[in-house]
Amino acid sequence: MNVWDTRKRARLMNKETRKKFIKRKQTEISAAEMVDAILSGDRTILSRAITLIESNAGRHKKTAEEILQSLLPRAGKSVRIGITGVPGAGKSTFIESFGLLLCNKGHRVAVLAVDPSSTVHGGSILGDKTRMEQLAKHPNAFIRPSPSGGTLGGVHRKTRETMIACEAAGYDVLLIETVGVGQSEVLVRGMVDFFMLLVLTGAGDELQGMKKGIMELADAVIVNKADGRNLELAKKTQREYKQILHFLQPATQGWTTPALTCSALFKQGIEEIWEMVLRYIEVTKASGLFQENRKMQAKEWLYALIKEELESAFFGDEKVKSLVPGIEKKVMDEEITVTKASGLLFDAFYDRLC
Amino acid sequence: MNVWDTRKRARLMNKETRKKFIKRKQTEISAAEMVDAILSGDRTILSRAITLIESNAGRHKKTAEEILQSLLPRAGKSVRIGITGVPGAGKSTFIESFGLLLCNKGHRVAVLAVDPSSTVHGGSILGDKTRMEQLAKHPNAFIRPSPSGGTLGGVHRKTRETMIACEAAGYDVLLIETVGVGQSEVLVRGMVDFFMLLVLTGAGDELQGMKKGIMELADAVIVNKADGRNLELAKKTQREYKQILHFLQPATQGWTTPALTCSALFKQGIEEIWEMVLRYIEVTKASGLFQENRKMQAKEWLYALIKEELESAFFGDEKVKSLVPGIEKKVMDEEITVTKASGLLFDAFYDRLC
Numbered sequence: 059m060n061v062w063d064t065r066k067r068a069r070l071m072n073k074e075t076r077k078k079f080i081k082r083k084q085t086e087i088s089a090a091e092m093v094d095a096i097l098s099g100d101r102t103i104l105s106r107a108i109t110l111i112e113s114n115a116g117r118h119k120k121t122a123e124e125i126l127q128s129l130l131p132r133a134g135k136s137v138r139i140g141i142t143g144v145p146g147a148g149k150s151t152f153i154e155s156f157g158l159l160l161c162n163k164g165h166r167v168a169v170l171a172v173d174p175s176s177t178v179h180g181g182s183i184l185g186d187k188t189r190m191e192q193l194a195k196h197p198n199a200f201i202r203p204s205p206s207g208g209t210l211g212g213v214h215r216k217t218r219e220t221m222i223a224c225e226a227a228g229y230d231v232l233l234i235e236t237v238g239v240g241q242s243e244v245l246v247r248g249m250v251d252f253f254m255l256l257v258l259t260g261a262g263d264e265l266q267g268m269k270k271g272i273m274e275l276a277d278a279v280i281v282n283k284a285d286g287r288n289l290e291l292a293k294k295t296q297r298e299y300k301q302i303l304h305f306l307q308p309a310t311q312g313w314t315t316p317a318l319t320c321s322a323l324f325k326q327g328i329e330e331i332w333e334m335v336l337r338y339i340e341v342t343k344a345s346g347l348f349q350e351n352r353k354m355q356a357k358e359w360l361y362a363l364i365k366e367e368l369e370s371a372f373f374g375d376e377k378v379k380s381l382v383p384g385i386e387k388k389v390m391d392e393e394i395t396v397t398k399a400s401g402l403l404f405d406a407f408y409d410r411l412c
Numbered sequence: 413m414n415v416w417d418t419r420k421r422a423r424l425m426n427k428e429t430r431k432k433f434i435k436r437k438q439t440e441i442s443a444a445e446m447v448d449a450i451l452s453g454d455r456t457i458l459s460r461a462i463t464l465i466e467s468n469a470g471r472h473k474k475t476a477e478e479i480l481q482s483l484l485p486r487a488g489k490s491v492r493i494g495i496t497g498v499p500g501a502g503k504s505t506f507i508e509s510f511g512l513l514l515c516n517k518g519h520r521v522a523v524l525a526v527d528p529s530s531t532v533h534g535g536s537i538l539g540d541k542t543r544m545e546q547l548a549k550h551p552n553a554f555i556r557p558s559p560s561g562g563t564l565g566g567v568h569r570k571t572r573e574t575m576i577a578c579e580a581a582g583y584d585v586l587l588i589e590t591v592g593v594g595q596s597e598v599l600v601r602g603m604v605d606f607f608m609l610l611v612l613t614g615a616g617d618e619l620q621g622m623k624k625g626i627m628e629l630a631d632a633v634i635v636n637k638a639d640g641r642n643l644e645l646a647k648k649t650q651r652e653y654k655q656i657l658h659f660l661q662p663a664t665q666g667w668t669t670p671a672l673t674c675s676a677l678f679k680q681g682i683e684e685i686w687e688m689v690l691r692y693i694e695v696t697k698a699s700g701l702f703q704e705n706r707k708m709q710a711k712e713w714l715y716a717l718i719k720e721e722l723e724s725a726f727f728g729d730e731k732v733k734s735l736v737p738g739i740e741k742k743v744m745d746e747e748i749t750v751t752k753a754s755g756l757l758f759d760a761f762y763d764r765l766c
Contacts, residue, residue, distance in 0.1 A: 126749045134746060219749060271625030302659050305652075353744040360743050360750045367754060368722040389714050390707040392488060395480045395573060396714045400721060 089124035096125075096227045097132065101200055104227050108202060111223065112216045126219055129226035134352070136225045137339060138232045140246040142272070143256030148282045152256055152322035153233055154190040159328050160231050161198035168200040168229035169193070170220055171236070200229060215366065218249050218359055245362070247275045248355050251348065252335055253309065254278045257299070259291040273302065277309050277338060280331060284319035292319045312345050313338060377406045443478035450479075450581045451486065455554055458581050462556060465577065466570045480573055483580035488706070490579045491693060492586045494600040496626070497610030502636045506610055506676035507587055508544040513682050514585050515552035522554040522583035523547070524574055525590070554583060569720065572603050572713055601629045602709050602716070605702060606689055607663065608632045611653070613645040627656065631663050631692060634685060638673035646673045666699050667692060731760045 087103075092110075095103035111122045143149050157167045169190070193199045202220065221232055236246040247253045255276035273279070279299045284292030299317035308315045316334065320327030342348040372378060385402055388394045441457075446464075449457035465476045497503050511521045523544070547553045556574065575586055590600040601607050609630035627633070633653045638646030653671035662669045670688065674681030696702040726732060739756055742748045 123749070123752055123755075127752065130746060130749060215751075219751060222749065271628060274625060298659075302656065305656050356743045356746065356750065357740055360740065360753050363750050363754045364726065364757065365719065365723060367758065368726055369719060372718065372722055386711055386714065389710045392484060392710065395477070395484060395576065396710065396717050397569075397573060398477055398481065399714050400717045401477075403718065404721065 089121050089128070092121075092125055093128040096129065096223060099228055101227075104200065104223060105202070107223055108220050111219045122219075126222055129222055133222040133225035136221075136230045136232050137252070137335065138221065138234065138250040139335065140234045140236065140243075140250035140253040141256065142236045142243050142246065142253070143282075144258070147256040147258055148322050149235060149256055150189040152280075152282055152320070153235060154193045155322045155325050155328050156331065157190070157193045157199055157233060158196065159325075159332060161193070161196045164198070165231050166198045166200075166229045167193075167231045167233065168202065168224040168227075169233045169235065170202050170217060170224070171234075200224065200227070215363060221249065243272055243275055247309075248358055248362070251342070251351065252277050252338055254280055254331075256280050256282050257295070258283060259288060259295045274306050275309050277313060277315055278331070278334060279303065279315065279317045281317065281319045282322055285321035285324050285326065295319075310338075310342065310351075311347060313341060372403075372407055375407055375410060377410050378403055381406055443475050443482070446475075446479055447482040450483065450577060453582055455581075458554065458577060459556070461577055462574050465573045476573075480576055483576055487576040487579035490575075490584045490586050491606070491689065492575065492588065492604040493689065494588045494590065494597075494604035494607040495610065496590045496597050496600065496607070496630075497636075498612070501610040501612050502676050503589055503610055504543040506634070506636055506674070507589060508547045509676045509679050509682050510685065511544070511547045511553055511587060512550065513679075513686060515547070515550045518552070519585045520552045520554075520583045521547075521585045521587060522556065522578040522581075523587045523589065524556050524571060524578070525588075554578065554581070569717060575603065597626055597629055599716070601663075602712055605696070605705065606631050606692055608634055608685075610634050610636050611649070612637060613642060613649040628660050629663050631667060631669055632685070632688060633657065633669065633671040635671065635673045636676055639675035639678050639680065649673075664692075664696065664705075665701060667695060726757075726761055729761055729764060731764050732757055735760055 087106075092103055092107050096107055107122075107125055110118045111126065113119075113122070141149060141153060143152075153169055157169060160167050190201060194201050202224075217234070221234075224232055232250075234246055234250055236242045243253075253276055255272060255278070257279060259281065281292045281295045281299065284296075296317045296319050303315050303317060306315075318327060318331060318334065320331060322328070339348065342351070373382070381403060385394075385399045389396055389399045446457055446461050450461055461476075461479055464472045465480065467473075467476065495503060495507060497506075507523055511523060514521050544555060548555050556578075571588070575588075578586060586604075588600050588604055590596045597607075607630055609626060609632070611633060613635065635646045635649050635653065638650075650671045650673050657669050657671060660669075672681060672685060672688065674685060676682070693702065696705070727736070735757060739748075739753045743750055743753045
């Protein structure tokens, strides 16, 4: 019995039994079957595979690796776009407008969220698909909510792998959304081809509250909500950003970071943004930077992952955990040097490890 | 026989014997004797203690820790100033002028260099004291060349401890010089109270070549070489920097990052820079940020140190080292996922560790 029969049968059952049945069957579907289903465009199985990929359980690890290893040769053929912006900049509305435009052009669009704050708040920026209601319904779109339960590292650790799965499933535009918290922009910048920053009018005030260095990560600054009575102000803001960008080093060599305006709500200026992205891809592919970037990103991601795992092992150690608060306080009160403090923690760590 | 007798006797010997004698005696001077000598202002012993602190040899570690533990209660009473700038901005000349001004005011000034490139080039930005000839001769100054042989981490790892030794020795102004390479600015920013960026005229061009995000680390931007025919241009550059700074988030809360001009060569505007630093200290001490910053810096340094040591252990492992090139290539060629690659390296690491 293959996966299709299983799902057909499941549909005939009552909700409770069906849930249990699917749950049981889930583990019985082989990696090979999942790969076939993903390649043939099954969104339910794609979702399930992503859940496996995101899982920290040891028993899922092997299957996830098998799946990814099979999908890898089919991945990489998309345009990866990172989207960030201050809260209130209208990211959801923008992604909906931008995504719909692309879907209507025949593209297949996957929206992924990197939300480092989700573990803190217990919530998720993509917690429900109602944020992008129209896009969620489109047959060409796939919206993957951010995992709400995972660890901070967990979210980042697996987004790259999730991208592989989506690309293999035929999604040729990936939109990676991030909120301006912690190191998320730097991490997202490190896994996309194009990174855009959504802003509102009032550049001066806004920049004051903007995360340091974020402007220099962006391949484009988009002033959103350029509509109605806000239009003139948006144009002024655009000019201000152009002026600042002139002084800053561009995020991508050979590309002059532009400042554009749009109204995501009224779907104005959205087409122009896509055209700009296409131009960027043309320029960077011609210079070879596009492929080179991807190679460097893969390498950097490997090192980021290793570092993260080393730190998880160290700071996740029970003995280290129990010592950290006391030692941290002594360091802050200048009672011991940092070298001494680090030595004490390493002694505890290695003692238990070996 | 205490350390003083030892040195007196050494002076009577011929050069060769003396060297050997001092070398032998060096290890015989107890930590307590070194601490006494440092506290009484002996620059030779201070230098020797710093060499011990910087040493990676296990046998020096215990002594260095003893010394630092004794010095720690006497440290912390200085103003720590970080100074960075693009090559050619005139850092050496500035430090000489600024340092001499302070020495002549009765301050005791220690100049330390953080040079992450020294291991790469085998050289050092402070390789000889001839760069700051006048300052080096001043009785109130102590110039510590950057260690040329140490590891990249070694330079950073111990600068903080070197600062402790200098402070305990009575130096009340520390000037930490860094070149704009790699992560050095971020690291130096994380161990000073005040961080200044030295620039030249032609803000637009210069900013294009400036490291990303560096402007947002600075508590002051100083346009150097504001003299002669360059004066007008320097004033214009100052205005441009003011304009850019207006849009950026200040490095320190409650402090508006100013742009000033000076001529380090003709010793103009130097006094004003010191007055500005004093104003900054007044403001941040009043708001409590000064002490709070130091506490946070100590804590962050601890974490940076731990991370660095974890990475050294991992990437320094012989088996890991031998596997890295092949695995890195496979990741870049998208033959294996980063998760898989990381897993392979960790297997090798843990295998050997336990």
